[in-house]
Amino acid sequence: MRSMLSVSISAIALIAASASVAGTVKYYGDFDPAPLAAMQEIIADFEAANPDIKVEFQNFDHEGYKTSIRNFLSADAPDLANWYAGNRMAPFVNSGQFMDVSDVWEEHGLKDALASALPSMTIDGKQWGVPYTYYQWGIYYNKEAYAAAGVEVPETWDQFIENCAAFKEAGVDCVTTGTKALWPGAGIFDYLNMRTNGYEFHMALANGEVAWTSDEVKATFAEWAKLVEPGYITQNHAALDWQDAAALLVQGKAANYVMGNFAVAVFKEGGMTDETLGFLPFPTINPDVPRAEEAPTDTVHIPSGASNVEDAKKFLAYLAGADAQTKINAAMGQLPINKDASVNEDDPFIVAGFELLSTTPGGIAQFFDRDAPAEMAKMGMEGFQEFMVKPERVDQILERLEKARGRIYK
Amino acid sequence: MSSASTETHSRSWWRENQQKLTPYIFLIPGVIFFLFYVIVPIFESFWLSTYDWDGLGEKEFIGMANYAELFDDEAFYTSLKNNVIWLVLYLLAIPAGLGIAIFLNQKVRGIRAYKSLFFFPFVISQVVVGLIFAWFYAPGFGLFYMIIEKITGSEIAILADERFATYGIIFAGLWPQIAYCMILYLTGLNAVDPEQIEAARLDAAKGFKMLWYIILPQLRPATFLAMVVTVIGALRSFDLVSIMTDGGPYGSTRVLSFYMYEQALSEYGYRMGYGASVAVILFLIMMVFITGFIWKMVGDERKGF
Numbered sequence: 001m002r003s004m005l006s007v008s009i010s011a012i013a014l015i016a017a018s019a020s021v022a023g024t025v026k027y028y029g030d031f032d033p034a035p036l037a038a039m040q041e042i043i044a045d046f047e048a049a050n051p052d053i054k055v056e057f058q059n060f061d062h063e064g065y066k067t068s069i070r071n072f073l074s075a076d077a078p079d080l081a082n083w084y085a086g087n088r089m090a091p092f093v094n095s096g097q098f099m100d101v102s103d104v105w106e107e108h109g110l111k112d113a114l115a116s117a118l119p120s121m122t123i124d125g126k127q128w129g130v131p132y133t134y135y136q137w138g139i140y141y142n143k144e145a146y147a148a149a150g151v152e153v154p155e156t157w158d159q160f161i162e163n164c165a166a167f168k169e170a171g172v173d174c175v176t177t178g179t180k181a182l183w184p185g186a187g188i189f190d191y192l193n194m195r196t197n198g199y200e201f202h203m204a205l206a207n208g209e210v211a212w213t214s215d216e217v218k219a220t221f222a223e224w225a226k227l228v229e230p231g232y233i234t235q236n237h238a239a240l241d242w243q244d245a246a247a248l249l250v251q252g253k254a255a256n257y258v259m260g261n262f263a264v265a266v267f268k269e270g271g272m273t274d275e276t277l278g279f280l281p282f283p284t285i286n287p288d289v290p291r292a293e294e295a296p297t298d299t300v301h302i303p304s305g306a307s308n309v310e311d312a313k314k315f316l317a318y319l320a321g322a323d324a325q326t327k328i329n330a331a332m333g334q335l336p337i338n339k340d341a342s343v344n345e346d347d348p349f350i351v352a353g354f355e356l357l358s359t360t361p362g363g364i365a366q367f368f369d370r371d372a373p374a375e376m377a378k379m380g381m382e383g384f385q386e387f388m389v390k391p392e393r394v395d396q397i398l399e400r401l402e403k404a405r406g407r408i409y410k
Numbered sequence: 411m412s413s414a415s416t417e418t419h420s421r422s423w424w425r426e427n428q429q430k431l432t433p434y435i436f437l438i439p440g441v442i443f444f445l446f447y448v449i450v451p452i453f454e455s456f457w458l459s460t461y462d463w464d465g466l467g468e469k470e471f472i473g474m475a476n477y478a479e480l481f482d483d484e485a486f487y488t489s490l491k492n493n494v495i496w497l498v499l500y501l502l503a504i505p506a507g508l509g510i511a512i513f514l515n516q517k518v519r520g521i522r523a524y525k526s527l528f529f530f531p532f533v534i535s536q537v538v539v540g541l542i543f544a545w546f547y548a549p550g551f552g553l554f555y556m557i558i559e560k561i562t563g564s565e566i567a568i569l570a571d572e573r574f575a576t577y578g579i580i581f582a583g584l585w586p587q588i589a590y591c592m593i594l595y596l597t598g599l600n601a602v603d604p605e606q607i608e609a610a611r612l613d614a615a616k617g618f619k620m621l622w623y624i625i626l627p628q629l630r631p632a633t634f635l636a637m638v639v640t641v642i643g644a645l646r647s648f649d650l651v652s653i654m655t656d657g658g659p660y661g662s663t664r665v666l667s668f669y670m671y672e673q674a675l676s677e678y679g680y681r682m683g684y685g686a687s688v689a690v691i692l693f694l695i696m697m698v699f700i701t702g703f704i705w706k707m708v709g710d711e712r713k714g715f
Contacts, residue, residue: 063677066677067675070465070466070680073466074466091464091466091467091680092466094467095464095466095467097466179658179659180570180655180656180658181656182658235549235565235567236549236550236565236567236570237570238567238569238570238658238659238660239547239548239549239567239569239570239659240549240570244550369678374677374678374679374680375678375679375681377678378672378678378679382658382660382661383660385658385659385660386659386660389570389572389659389660400484407479
């Protein structure tokens with residue numbers, strides 16, 4: 001009797017489960033409050049346009065999400081999941097956890113509409129997800145600090161270094177950064193390397209195809225040494241979080257900060273305005289290499305274990321559209337990837353970023369920790385931090401990275 | 411009829427052996443958990459350390475290659491060295507705890523309040539201890555930083571300087587550890603025999619001689635316990651490193667347990683096999699101490715302590 005009862009209960013549960021699957025799309029993501037609200041609006045719009053589909057969204061915090069995704073992809077896969085482009089999605093693609101969505105790209109002409117992100121979404125000639133936002137990196141500077149030191153906004157690297165001498169004279173850190181969490185240092189390296197050796201070389205390095213002990217990489221570090229050796233970078237950066245360094249820029253104790261556009265919100269919370277905060281693209285070092293930029297891309301994927309693939313693909317197509325991308329990026333303060341989407345014309349940093357990225361001739365990198373495999377990224381970023389503290393150890397650091405390269409890329 | 415007889419038979423068998431069996435039955439839940447959460451994972455770690463596995467894809471058997479790599483890994487030796495520093499300096503918690511305990515072992519009004527104040531750091535979470543000390547050392551606004559700046563005129567960010575960072579963390583760790591040792595000694599001091607002290611006084615023992623020859627021998631169980639918790643505490647130090655420096659600057663404050671976590675489970679890690687091989691080494695090191703402790707305990711039990 002009891003066993004019969006439990007059988008019937010589980011049968012009911014089974015029916016209930018399958019009923020809730022039809023027409024329901026389970027979506028796991030990791031949004032901050034403002035983008036979360038925007039994403040919920042987009043979900044509401046999508047549901048209005050597709051009355052037979054319901055999207056069940058579940059939000060995670062960023063750090064927790066990075067761990068959870070490894071569990072839920074294999075154990076209890078949703079129909080949609082947030083992640084990142086470039087090499088960062090490679091482990092999931094290679095282990096067959098993400099679904100090939102090339103058909104969505106074909107069907108909706110996304111190869112044209114999302115062209116700028118196509119290379120970073122492609123592995124083995126297929127597309128594995130849909131990008132919905134990215135943001136530019138560059139140099140954010142304190143206009144008042146520039147005025148106080150009496151220097152002009154630089155156009156070339158040499159001018160930039162000359163300015164640094166003037167800032168040093170005035171007791172201001174020319175470049176600030178906070179490398180406690182390691183990644184901010186990688187932004188500086190990426191730009192120096194792309195400006196010195198170009199996008200192709202930078203990507204080859206991230207992919208383990210060229211040696212860290214090569215003359216090209218040494219040239220990059222030689223440029224970097226021009227900042228480090230005279231002490232133009234904030235002294236205690238290894239003890240600072242990126243927000244601590246942002247405070248230095250806000251207070252005028254530092255003049256420049258190599259950062260992503262998300263930092264603008266922090267600068268403005270600290271009291272800076274469009275009048276005192278400036279943005280400049282990272283200056284040219286080697287005029288022979290085409291300008292390349294850094295723009296980490298956030299993406300949505302369909303896990304292989306998804307149960308409602310058909311509707312999930314509809315949502316991806318909707319998210320790739322110009323309207324959805326305009327809306328969510330307006331809320332996030334970031335840039336849409338769809339070329340037909342529009343940006344907020346009142347925000348000078350968004351306008352500058354849109355201009356910068358849409359005219360990039362050289363290529364768009366994701367960021368060192370997304371372009372290089374995780375292990376290499378970690379070793380590399382530690383090396384960058386060490387170099388900014390002990391520049392005299394450059395050869396030792398590069399040899400260590402080269403040894404790691406030999407092991408990591410088999 | 412026959413079934414009834416077996417029933418009485420089995421009941422009487424149970425009754426006969428009840429006394430003998432009951433302890434084992436009570437042990438079963440504990441043993442099961444110990445087996446599944448401690449013993450099995452130990453062997454699993456050994457097994458996993460011979461594989462190359464990212465936690466997602468196929469496992470690849472690579473034999474001892476993880477260990478070969480480990481013994482050629484600068485970061486491993488840095489961690490090992492830091493573990494030794496931790497171990498040595500952490501032992502300072504024992505004399506310091508004893509000192510404070512003797513200091514506090516008196517009958518004055520409100521002594522309980524003083525004792526609880528001294529015990530306070532052990533009550534708060536290690537994470538909070540780490541945060542407090544990180545602010546204490548913080549460049550720009552930290553109290554310690556400003557004092558050093560006033561005295562020497564040079565700016566030293568303890569946690570960003572590879573020369574001092576590990577010591578800075580250990581110093582933070584000593585704060586609760588001393589409190590722990592102090593409590594152990596305070597309990598021990600309660601059990602010190604006043605008659606022996608009286609007798610020693612009559613023999614004109616005082617000061618250090620009194621402490622060394624009369625008090626300390628009676629505190630042996632407390633000292634042993636303090637030793638055990640301190641050594642194990644030093645070897646498994648993880649939370650403070652993670653909170654205060656995250657292993658940095660450039661990996662110079664890593665300890666083995668942190669390196670294991672970093673390799674196996676952190677954002678840039680997911681080398682399960684390599685992490686497991688670090689865990690195995692750490693286990694073997696701990697085993698040396700644990701065996702020593704168990705050896706002594708068994709010996710003491712035989713002697714009837």
